[in-house]
Every structure is written in structure tokens, then in C-alpha cells.
Amino acid sequence: MENTDKxxxxxxTHHVLHKSNTRGHANHGWLESxxxxxxxxxxxxxxxxxxxxxxxxxxxxxxxxxxxKHPHDNMEIISIPLEGDLEHQDSMxxxxxxxxxxxxxxxxxxxxxxxxxxxxxxxxxxFLQIWIYPNEKNVTPRYDQITLDLNDRHNKLQQxxxxxxxxxxxxxxxxxxxxxxxxxxxxSTLYELKKPGNGIYAFVLKGDFTLxxxxxxxxxxxxxxxxxxxxxxxxxxxxxxxxxxxxxxx
Amino acid sequence: METINILYIGRHLEILATVVRLINANANxxxxxxxxxxxxxxxxxxxxxxxxLVLLGSGIQEQSEADLCKFFINHNPNISxxxxxxxxxGLLKSEILLGLYNNKN
Numbered sequence: 001m002e003n004t005d006k007x008x009x010x011x012x013t014h015h016v017l018h019k020s021n022t023r024g025h026a027n028h029g030w031l032e033s034x035x036x037x038x039x040x041x042x043x044x045x046x047x048x049x050x051x052x053x054x055x056x057x058x059x060x061x062x063x064x065x066x067x068x069k070h071p072h073d074n075m076e077i078i079s080i081p082l083e084g085d086l087e088h089q090d091s092m093x094x095x096x097x098x099x100x101x102x103x104x105x106x107x108x109x110x111x112x113x114x115x116x117x118x119x120x121x122x123x124x125x126x127f128l129q130i131w132i133y134p135n136e137k138n139v140t141p142r143y144d145q146i147t148l149d150l151n152d153r154h155n156k157l158q159q160x161x162x163x164x165x166x167x168x169x170x171x172x173x174x175x176x177x178x179x180x181x182x183x184x185x186x187x188s189t190l191y192e193l194k195k196p197g198n199g200i201y202a203f204v205l206k207g208d209f210t211l212x213x214x215x216x217x218x219x220x221x222x223x224x225x226x227x228x229x230x231x232x233x234x235x236x237x238x239x240x241x242x243x244x245x246x247x248x249x250x
Numbered sequence: 251m252e253t254i255n256i257l258y259i260g261r262h263l264e265i266l267a268t269v270v271r272l273i274n275a276n277a278n279x280x281x282x283x284x285x286x287x288x289x290x291x292x293x294x295x296x297x298x299x300x301x302x303l304v305l306l307g308s309g310i311q312e313q314s315e316a317d318l319c320k321f322f323i324n325h326n327p328n329i330s331x332x333x334x335x336x337x338x339x340g341l342l343k344s345e346i347l348l349g350l351y352n353n354k355n
Binding site for chain 1: 260261262264265268307308309310311333335336337338339340341343344347348351
């Protein structure tokens, strides 16, 4: 276990807390979705974005169902499957399946069409859909997916996304870094922001955490800014958290 | 109910068609969407119709965007000009509602 004596308790002063039960909710039968930020019929002017993070949807798609062919442009779109398999097709000719442990990134740029379906007839697919405003408009569309080593996030923060093609994880057109950690109870670590001025949005995938002086439960979200480091402590066994470091200026 | 005219400009034909279809599908809001792909057509239709909102879509280069914005504001200082991201999916309604809200306030 990491020596927490070296980690200051760092009271968080600038933050926004989104408890899980305050998120927007849509149930379309085949799709149940929780929206952290305004999306489709969920409209809340207080919840438009956190910096360049514009969409955080927590989706559950019924067996064999999915999102038919639809367009995107000028958006970095990241999908993280949490359970089940998602079948992807797009106008760039990609036909793939992403599963738990994978991460998919698309730069929509000048425009793409894609579809995402639950590949399985006997199991829900649960995944996070995350949209980030790009730092450059009208780029050439691109698609990427990788399989992550799930062991590499045990009691550590595993980088899953960055702005650099040579770095660990997928890359996008934005100065953003994503990490996932899966911690034992009482494990603590420190996250140091990569770029001055960035903020960090934490989303609890499983279990309970304390970030600085703020307690979080499953599916709570916490945005923090004006800080360089954040202390993260797990308060339950096998607690899992997604950290999204993003620029605060659009 | 007053019709709210919305002009969408984008270079990608299929996305343009999708965005206009989605705008016009919001029948309760009485939105009327018109889409064009080139700047001259956009300027010409802007002078003919009373638009409340302009959505700038994909593929518009920086200089073109600056010229269009200047033209629209010169002819209607109260116009809301909004960058549309996402190709017509989940953000469209937010962008339009926020643009119209900012227009009123």
C-alpha cells in the first residue's frame, strides 16, 4: 500500500459535485441512459459541460439492440465498455467489436457515420459514452481501439488516453488524459495533473472513494479545478474510478 | 405559435440533411430548419428570411466562418450564431435552446 503520509490531505476548494441520482435519465426501452450533462431531452443549463468534457453518458443497451447509423462531426468520441460486447461499424470501413477492457476513440472531424450495437442476444451491454470538444476543427476522421491490460490498473492509475499517439492508451485531438484505477479498500494514491490549468473530472465506476475531503459513491461525478494534485482514497474493496483530465477553456 | 427559423450551414451533405431533419422533427417547438452547403447561398437566404439562429456545422474553414459571422451580424445584430458539434445527435437541442435563450437575455 502506498505511504499516505507523503500525501497531503489537500482540501478541494473549487469543485462541482454531481451525485449519481441527480443525473438526467432516459429510458427508451432498448436504451437506458444516465446523462451527467445536458443531452437530447435532458436539458439543464447548470450542467452543460466541464471544460471541454461535454458528454458523459452511462448507457445500457438491450440484447441485440443499438444505435443505428448516425453522423458526428468535430467531436472526440470515446467509448468504454463496462460489461458485454459492442459491435461498431463506421463510414471509414471499420467493423469491430469492443468489449470490457477495451477503449475506443473516434475523431469525427469533418464528418463520420457510425453505428453501435449490442453484439450479444443474451446479455446487456453497459458502456460509457464520452464526448470531448477537439482542440482543432475539421480534422480528418479517424478511428482507434485498443485492449488494455486489466491487471495494470490494480492499485495504480492506468493511463488509457492521452493527446500523444506514442503514449499509453488511445489518443485524441485534445490535451486530455484519462486514467482508470481499481483499488483495494483504504488504498490511497495521488494524481498529479499533466498540464497547468487543466481540471479533472472523476467518475466512480464501482464502490466508494474520497477525493481530497469529498466522499463519492458509485456513479457520482466530481469536477475539480485550480489544483495540481488530488489525493484519491478507496473506501471499499475493488473500488474503481475513471479520472478525466481536461482543459477548462473551450 | 411563432415559427423559429434556423439556418444550418455545413459542407457535409449527409450531415446537413440529418441536422435539418432533426430540427424539423421538433414540431412542438415550431422550429423550421433550412440547410445550405455554401457561403453565398447562406448569405442570400439569410437576406430573404427572418432567422433567429444560425448553426455553423462541419467543414467550415476559419476565414469562411469569420466572413459569415460578420455578414450575419451586419444584417441582424441580434442574431445568435452557434457552433454545432456532433453532427445532429444529442447536442443539437441543447445548442438551439441555449442559443435562443441567449438571444432573449
